[in-house]
Amino acid sequence: MVSLSVHSGVMNFGFLQTDSAPAIERSVGIIGAGPSGLAAAGLLASQGYEVHVYDKLPKPGGLMVFGIPSHRIPVDRINRGVRDLERRLGVTFRTNTKICCSAPMHEEEGDHFAADILSLSDLTDNHDAVVVCSGSWKSRRLTIEGSSLDGVYSSLQFLFPIRAIKYAHSNVSMPDVSGKKVVVIGAGHSAVDVVDSARTLGAESISLVYRRTAAEAPCGKFEIDRIQEMGVSWLEKRSPEVIQGVNRVEKLIVRNSLTDELEEMEADVVVSAIGEIPTPPFQKELGLENVRKGDVRWLNMTAMDNVFVAGDVLTGPSKIGKAVYSGLRAVRSLTNWLDLKAQSRENEYNFEADKISR
């Protein structure tokens, strides 16, 4: 008889196994506790692997916890899933720990939470294999004139503090939008999330500026209709040209591509939600370009033999489901590799078969 209540309210990352499997003498380190890292941890742990998950942030969950607003994802369900990984499957989490990269610190959102810094070689020395699941956290910035004025944010710069403020870090401050005129650029899901959050924080007025039409908006027309009903002004076929202001943003000038005329919008806050770019530690050393092209001997394996990669860090910004799938596949590939390597039979790996079953 299947019991109904066991996992209600838990995002069950260890969904492939009810009990923990007998321990095997293998240990894997995972960099990043977003959906790809957590799914990878669940699959490995339910096969008896010893799993350590490192994350620079104070709490596991990645963008599910620090990016996507809480009205869309019940954070408790993620938290319970993480606890289940710890208690039932024996996964160890090391939060506030950044795995050192070639880039300087304080480059991406959330870096200042990292109290501990380890290098990739610390991990490869201590584990049989490593999976890099570090996501895509560097926001694409506007490059137009005035983009560095105060009051101009990227979507993650805007959204991250709203979720992270709970962890009371002196470097995190909420975007101040109460009673202000907010202009959001873009029409993807993160643009909509910025709009919803700005509204919750009490913005006086909100406008959404997009260079194409509602029918082409990645977030879909349904969402555009919904936010318009909330009183948001939707301005399509307009591209940002210049941000003006003394010290702080005061105006955004956009070009209307129907009339080819410039239009002036008053703005206290401008948020550009035009996408994120991947930020892998050791981009070059890992040869991620080749992994992306599929130019590898082993599915999801990087240029370093026992280092695998999965999720948005590999694909660029995607979706939770894609990240989960990527994490699961990387682990399947990783465990096959360790199994064959243990018997010195690596050359028997059937890459084509692994690649085809998607």
Place this chain on the structure above:
Amino acid sequence: MEEQKTLFVDYSKCIGCETCEAVCRFLYDTPRIAMSRTIDGEIVPLYCQHCEKAACQKVCKRGAISRDGDGAVLHNAMKCRGCETKDCLIACPYAAFFATCKGVAVAKCDLCKKRRAEGMQPACVEMCPCDAIKYVDRNSVERLKTEASEEAFKRVMAHIRPKKFVD
């Protein structure tokens, strides 16, 4: 009568993240819960409702579709002839029968038969980040419905049955 299990997706809670489809694909190669983008750009999973009166079962001339003890509507690949007409696929009002390129060329949700045998719930239910999919007795589906879920469901139905569904 024993409990009759089914899935219920609350489309008002769903954020279209594809996790249900992803874990299904990982387990079965051809996912049996599949994402679809409506004309209005909402991204939603289409899934089998294990109907009390299953249209797919009725139209299959080979008796390849049956119901198990938990109420799951199962497709038996051994009995399936993979007919060219794909009556089952066309009959399903929820677009929950899937064409594959392999074997008998159709596949459908079996409520994770093997997982149930080991006391586990369907994988999509376990992994949905939003708790939007429930594995429940068919009789309790009514109780799970809310105004918001019904409205969202209507939008999905208007997408998969543009003509038939007028309400």
